[in-house]
Amino acid sequence: MNLDQKIRNSLNNKILYKNLKNFASAYKISRKNAFNGLDFDQLVADLSSKKSRNRAQINELFELFKQNATSSGAKVYQATNAVDACRYITEICKKHNTEYIAKSKSMTSEEIKLNEYLEKEGLKPIETDLGEWILQIAGEHPSHMVMPAIHKSRQQVAEIFRRYTGEDIADDDIDKMVKIARKYLRDYYFKATVGITGANVAVANAGAIGIVTNEGNGRLTSTVPPVHIVLLGYEKLVADFDEALKVIKLLPKAATGQIISTYVTWIKGQNSSHKNPHGIKETHFVFLDNGRLDFFDHPILKEALKCIRCGSCANICPAYEMVGGHTFGHIYIGAIGSILTRMYHDEKTAHELLKLCIGCKACSKFCPAGIDLQSIISELNIETTEKFGLPAAKKFIYRKVIANPSIFKTTMKIGSFLQIPIISKDKIHLSKSPLPKDKDFRVLPSISRETFSKIYPKIDTNKNSMNKKIFFYPGCAVEYFYPYMGKALVKVLNRFGVKVDIPTKQVCCGLPAIHAGDGNAGKATISKNLDYMPDPSNYDAIIVLCPSCGMAIKEDFPKHMKEDYTKLNLSNKLSEKIISFREYLEKLGIDLKINNNVKVTYHTPCHQGRGLGSSAESYLKAILGENFIPLKDSDVCCGFGGSYSIEFAGISKGILDKKIENIIQTGADIVLTDCPGCVMQIEGGLLKKNLDIKVMHISTFLDSYI
Amino acid sequence: MNKTPLERFLKYSSMVSNEHIFLKESQINSYLKETRFNYINIPSLNLFRDCVIDENGIESAIVEAEAGISETGTAVVMSEDEKLRLATCLCEELTVILYTDKIFNNLEDIAPILEANMRKESNYIAFITGASRTADIERVLTIGVHGPVRMKVILTERGE
Ligand code: SF4
Numbered sequence: 003m004n005l006d007q008k009i010r011n012s013l014n015n016k017i018l019y020k021n022l023k024n025f026a027s028a029y030k031i032s033r034k035n036a037f038n039g040l041d042f043d044q045l046v047a048d049l050s051s052k053k054s055r056n057r058a059q060i061n062e063l064f065e066l067f068k069q070n071a072t073s074s075g076a077k078v079y080q081a082t083n084a085v086d087a088c089r090y091i092t093e094i095c096k097k098h099n100t101e102y103i104a105k106s107k108s109m110t111s112e113e114i115k116l117n118e119y120l121e122k123e124g125l126k127p128i129e130t131d132l133g134e135w136i137l138q139i140a141g142e143h144p145s146h147m148v149m150p151a152i153h154k155s156r157q158q159v160a161e162i163f164r165r166y167t168g169e170d171i172a173d174d175d176i177d178k179m180v181k182i183a184r185k186y187l188r189d190y191y192f193k194a195t196v197g198i199t200g201a202n203v204a205v206a207n208a209g210a211i212g213i214v215t216n217e218g219n220g221r222l223t224s225t226v227p228p229v230h231i232v233l234l235g236y237e238k239l240v241a242d243f244d245e246a247l248k249v250i251k252l253l254p255k256a257a258t259g260q261i262i263s264t265y266v267t268w269i270k271g272q273n274s275s276h277k278n279p280h281g282i283k284e285t286h287f288v289f290l291d292n293g294r295l296d297f298f299d300h301p302i303l304k305e306a307l308k309c310i311r312c313g314s315c316a317n318i319c320p321a322y323e324m325v326g327g328h329t330f331g332h333i334y335i336g337a338i339g340s341i342l343t344r345m346y347h348d349e350k351t352a353h354e355l356l357k358l359c360i361g362c363k364a365c366s367k368f369c370p371a372g373i374d375l376q377s378i379i380s381e382l383n384i385e386t387t388e389k390f391g392l393p394a395a396k397k398f399i400y401r402k403v404i405a406n407p408s409i410f411k412t413t414m415k416i417g418s419f420l421q422i423p424i425i426s427k428d429k430i431h432l433s434k435s436p437l438p439k440d441k442d443f444r445v446l447p448s449i450s451r452e453t454f455s456k457i458y459p460k461i462d463t464n465k466n467s468m469n470k471k472i473f474f475y476p477g478c479a480v481e482y483f484y485p486y487m488g489k490a491l492v493k494v495l496n497r498f499g500v501k502v503d504i505p506t507k508q509v510c511c512g513l514p515a516i517h518a519g520d521g522n523a524g525k526a527t528i529s530k531n532l533d534y535m536p537d538p539s540n541y542d543a544i545i546v547l548c549p550s551c552g553m554a555i556k557e558d559f560p561k562h563m564k565e566d567y568t569k570l571n572l573s574n575k576l577s578e579k580i581i582s583f584r585e586y587l588e589k590l591g592i593d594l595k596i597n598n599n600v601k602v603t604y605h606t607p608c609h610q611g612r613g614l615g616s617s618a619e620s621y622l623k624a625i626l627g628e629n630f631i632p633l634k635d636s637d638v639c640c641g642f643g644g645s646y647s648i649e650f651a652g653i654s655k656g657i658l659d660k661k662i663e664n665i666i667q668t669g670a671d672i673v674l675t676d677c678p679g680c681v682m683q684i685e686g687g688l689l690k691k692n693l694d695i696k697v698m699h700i701s702t703f704l705d706s707y708i
Numbered sequence: 709m710n711k712t713p714l715e716r717f718l719k720y721s722s723m724v725s726n727e728h729i730f731l732k733e734s735q736i737n738s739y740l741k742e743t744r745f746n747y748i749n750i751p752s753l754n755l756f757r758d759c760v761i762d763e764n765g766i767e768s769a770i771v772e773a774e775a776g777i778s779e780t781g782t783a784v785v786m787s788e789d790e791k792l793r794l795a796t797c798l799c800e801e802l803t804v805i806l807y808t809d810k811i812f813n814n815l816e817d818i819a820p821i822l823e824a825n826m827r828k829e830s831n832y833i834a835f836i837t838g839a840s841r842t843a844d845i846e847r848v849l850t851i852g853v854h855g856p857v858r859m860k861v862i863l864t865e866r867g868e
C-alpha cells in the first residue's frame with residue numbers, strides 16, 4: 003500500500019479516529035495534572051544535558067556497565083546489527099531447548115523484528131504485555147510505542163479473543179477480556195525457559211537495569227523463567243541511579259500522565275532461580291548497535307539518542323492523531339518514529355514519513371528529553387529530499403518562482419487576473435475553488451488586486467508625533483492576500499506614535515521551500531530576502547504579522563546563512579529583534595480597552611506560541627475581560643501548514659474540523675488569531691460550513707475596535 | 709499548606725486505589741493471626757511464612773518495604789529472595805508494611821538506597837505503586853492483568 007492509500011484508509015477508520023481523539027484530549031489533561039507543581043522545563047534541561055554524550059562517552063559507560071554486570075557471571079553481548087542480535091538470542095533459546103519464550107514489551111525487539119526471526123527458527127515467542135499480545139494473535143504491529151493497540155476497539159479485541167480462545171466473550175466485557183489474558187499468559191511464564199525483556203535504563207556504575215511496566219509482566223518475565231535475556235540499545239545507558247531516577251520521574255508522566263508506573267523493577271546480575279539447575283538465573287545483556295554508535299557522533303541525529311520512548315511526540319501530534327501509527331510510522335511511530343526510521347530502517351520510507359509532519363512544533367515542546375524533534379525532521383526532510391528529489395513542479399515553484407521576487411510578483415499579478423471570473427461577491431474570497439474536489443474543504447481568499455507594498459504609501463499617517471520606529475516585514479500572505487492586515491498594523495502603530503518602515507522589495511522568507519525539503523531554494527530565498535532587510539539597530543523592533551515568517555527569521559535565517567559572514571551577522575541581529583505585532587504592543591505597555599460587547603476567542607498559532615514563544619491569550623484577556631472566552635486546545639495546530647493543506651488535504655481538514663468544533667463550543671462571535679495562514683485555514687473552513695463566526699487577525703481587530 | 713511526607717504518600721498511594729491501614733508495631737502480630745497470609749516476609753519483626761507458589765498463584769502475601777516514596781506513593785521492596793519475588797508477583801492481594809520513618813520525599817532520595825544495595829553482585833529491587841493494571845483496551849483502566857488485584861499498605865510507627 004502506498005502512503006496516499008494508507009492515509010485514506012486511516013482517515014476512513016472511524017474507530018481509529020475516535021480512539022485517538024479521545025486519547026489526545028484525555029492525555030493532555032492527565033499529563034498536565036501529573037506535572038503539576040514540578041518545573042517541567044528544568045527537569046527536561048537536567049535530563050537533556052545529562053544525556054548529551056558522544057560515542058566515546060557512551061563507550062565508557064558501556065565498559066563500566068559490563069564490568070559491573072558480569073561480576074556475578076551475567077554475559078554481555080554486543081550485537082552489531084539486527085540479524086546478529088536475533089541470531090545470538092536464538093542460539094541461547096535453542097541451547098535451552100525452550101519451546102515458548104515469554105517476552106515483555108520491547109521496542110528494540112520490534113526494531114530488529116525478533117519475533118519473526120524466532121518464529122522462523124521454530125520458536126514460539128509470546129508477548130505478555132496485553133496490548134502486544136492482542137496484536138500478536140491478530141497478526142498486527144503496534145501503532146503506538148506505549149499503547150500498542152490504541153487503534154483497536156473493545157469489540158475488535160473481543161472478536162480476536164473469541165477466535166483465539168473459543169470462549170464466549172461479550173463485546174464490551176473488558177474485565178473478562180483482561181481475565182482471559184491473565185489466564186492464558188500466566189501459563190506461558192511457567193512454560194517458557196527463557197524470558198526476554200527490554201530495559202528503560204541501564205545504570206553503568208552499578209551494572210543494573212530498570213524496567214518500567216504497569217501490568218507486572220516485566221517482573222514475571224524476568225522472574226519465572228530460569229533464563230533472562232535483556233535486549234537494549236546503547237542509548238539506554240545512564241551514569242548512575244540519580245540519572246536513572248530522572249528518567250523514571252519523567253517517563254510515566256510524559257507517557258500516559260501517570261505519576262509513576264505501577265512497577266519499576268531494578269535488576270542486577272544473576273539472581274536466584276529455582277527453575278535453573280544451577281539455582282541461579284542465567285542472564286544475558288544484548289546491546290544493540292544497528293548504527294547507533296556512529297550516530298552518537300552525528301551532529302544532528304545524536305539528539306535523537308536521548309529519547310526515552312515515552313510516546314509524547316505521537317500523543318500530541320495533530321497529524322498522528324488523524325492517521326495513527328500504522329500510517330505515521332514504520333516500526334517506530336510519530337515524530338521520533340520518522341527520525342528513527344531514517345536511522346535504523348529505510349531512508350525512502352523515512353522520506354515519506356517526514357513529509358507527514360505539519361511543522362507545528364508541539365513534539366519539540368513536549369519532549370521530556372528536550373529533543374527539538376521538529377527541527378531534526380526539517381533537516382532530515384531537506385537531506386532526504388536532496389536524495390530522493392522533489393517533484394519537478396514543486397522544484398520549479400520554489401527555485402524559479404518564489405526565490406525570484408520579480409517573477410513571483412508577476413506570477414501573483416497574473417493570478418489576480420486569472421481569478422477574476424471566480425471572485426465572490428465579497429471580493430476577498432473565491433466563489434469556486436481551483437483545487438480538485440477532494441482538496442476543497444475551505445473557501446480560499448482571492449489574490450488582492452493591490453499588493454501591500456502598493457497600498458502602504460497611501461496609508462494616512464499622522465506625521466507629526468512619531469517618536470519610535472519599527473520595521474515591518476509583511477511576508478507573502480500579507481503582501482499578496484491580506485494587505486488589509488498590514489494596513490491595520492500601520493494605522494494602529496501610527497496612532498501610538500510609532501513609524502512603520504517596510505522592505506523596498508518583498509521577498510519570501512524561505513520557509514515554504516524549507517518545509518518542502520528544498521534546502522537550496524530556501525537558502526537562496528533567505529539570501530535574497532536579506533538584501534532588503536535593514537540594520538535592525540536603527541529600529542525599536544522588527545515586526546511580523548505572520549509568526550511563521552517570524553520564526554523563519556528567528557531560527558532559519560541564521561541556520562542557513564552560516565557560510566556568508568555578513569548575512570549571518572545581519573541574520574543574528576534580526577533574530578534577536580524579531581517579535582510579533584501583539585508582543586510589540588505589550589512591550590509598549592499601552593493600556594488598551596475594547597469597548598463593545600462582542601464575544602471573542604483566540605487560536606494560538608503554532609509558530610506564535612511555540613515558534614516566537616508566547617500566546618496572546620493573557621493579553622487578550624486583559625484587554626477584553628469577560629468578553630474573552632478561552633478556546634479549548636487553543637495552541638493545537640489548525641491544520642494549515644502552507645502547501646501541506648493541499649498535499650495532505652484530508653489530514654489538514656481533519657485537524658481543522660476539530661479546531662472548528664472547539665470554536666463552536668466557545669459561542670464566540672469572533673475568532674482572533676495572529677497568523678494570516680491560520681486566518682486562511684479557519685476562516686475558509688467556517689465559510690465552507692456556512693458558520694457565522696468571524697475570523698480576524700489581531701491587527702485588523704484592534705484597528706476596528708479600539 | 710505543605711503536606712508531611714506521610715500525608716503526601718497517602719495522597720498518591722490513594723490515587724492508585726491502595727487501601728491504608730494504620731497499626732502499631734505491637735498490633736502487627738495479631739493482625740497477621742487474623743488475616744491468614746499465605747506468605748509472610750517481615751524481617752524487622754523476624755516474621756516469616758513460606759508456601760508453595762506455582763502458576764496457580766496464591767491468595768495473599770505480606771512483605772516489608774525498605775522505603776516509601778511520598779511524591780509517587782510508592783513502596784520500595786527488596787526482592788532478592790526469589791520466593792518473595794514470586795509471592796509479590798503472583799498473589800491476588802498484596803500487603804506491604806511500611807514504617808513511616810522510612811518514607812522519603814522524592815524519587816531522587818532513593819538513589820543512595822539503590823546505590824548501596826546494588827553494590828552486591830546481584831540484586832532485585834521493586835518499586836510497587838498499586839495493583840497490576842492495564843489500559844490497553846480502549847484505555848479503560850482494568851486491574852489485575854498479571855499480578856495482584858488489590859494492594860494494601862500498612863503504615864506503622866516503630867517501637868510502639
Ligand atoms: S522523542 Fe521525546 S517525546 Fe518522543 S518518544 Fe522520545 S522522549 Fe518521548
Ligand code: SF4
Nearest residue numbers: 319359360362363365
Ligand atoms: S512538528 Fe507537529 S506535526 Fe510535526 S511531528 Fe511534531 S507534533 Fe507532529
